[in-house]
Amino acid sequence: MSKRTMSRRPATSILRQRAAVVAAGFGVSAALGAGVAFAADSAQGALPSVSAASIEAQATAQAKAADSAKQAAAKAKQAAAKAKQDAVKKAASWIDPVKNYTLSAGYAQGGSMWSTGKHSGQDFAxxxxxxxxAVHGGTVVKTGGNGAGDGPAYGNAVVIKHGNGTYSQYAHLSRVDVHVGQSVTTGQHIAQSGNTGNSSGPHLHFEIRTTPNYGSAVNPVSFMHSKGVHV
Structure with a gap:
């Protein structure tokens, strides 16, 4: 065998080895590429599922928020309706002129304290x-000293005209906090009790009248009983 022939064999072998290595490299690259492509495809396939779940969660949250808002609006509407009913009921109601009282002199009670010999109202000690x-809603028609025009025996007084054509009078006041022409509602503060005028001690003199003036009083206890107020 010649030297030339021997030198060719190693070269051919080396070339073959290199070709095998290159081929193997291509195989690895192809395999890696396929793996990356598969992973990408897998990731892309998973995204729609995550997105759908997120959208569903948002839709559920929005539905709950809308339901809560609807319930809150319904409750607010009910509360407004109740407040309106209460206001109407209050406007139609009558109450005692003071709280935590003791009844003293009554209507038509005799005595030297009354100019006519008969007491014209009910006293609340x-x-x-x-x-x-104010025992009922209405309009203030008389205020001031001298019994608001009814005489000094009443001291400071207030008279209120009510929608049903009756009048309520409050006398012996220490302070008057309303003025003529003012509209008042049931239970509204109008004055402070006192001991002014012809009074034997601190108390509120209360009358129900058919006119704003002295001499037209009716039994206030009976009248208030007819309005559901048990004095």
């Missing part, structure tokens, strides 16, 4: 400064 309230 309370401390000076007690809150005096």
């Amino acid at each position: 309370v401390p000076v400064g007690t809150n005096v309230m």
Whole structure:
């Protein structure tokens, strides 16, 4: 065998080895590429599922929020309707002119304290400064000293005209907090009780009248009983 022939064999072998290595490299690259492509395809396939779940969660949250808002609106509507009913009921109601009282002199009671010999109203014994309230909604028609025009025996007084054509009078007041022409509601503060005028002690003198003036009083206890107020 010649030297030339021997030198060719190693070269051919080396070339073959290199070709095999290159081929193997291509195989690995192809395999890696396929793996990356598969992973990408897998990731892309998973995205729609995650997105759908997120959208579903958002839709559920929005539906709950809308339902809560609807319930809140319904409750607010019910509360407004109840407040309106309460206001109407209150406007139609009658109440005592003071709280925490003791009844003293009654209607038509005789005595030297009354100019006519008969007491024209109902007295509520309370401390000076007690809150005096309108027994019913109406309009203030008389206020001031000298019994608001009915005489000094009443001291400071207030007269309110009511929608049913009756009048309520409050006398012996220490302070008047309303003025003529003012509209008042049931239970509204109008004055403070006192001991002014012809009074034997701190109390509120209360009358129900058929006119704004002295001499037209009716039994206030019977009248208030007819309105559901048990004095």
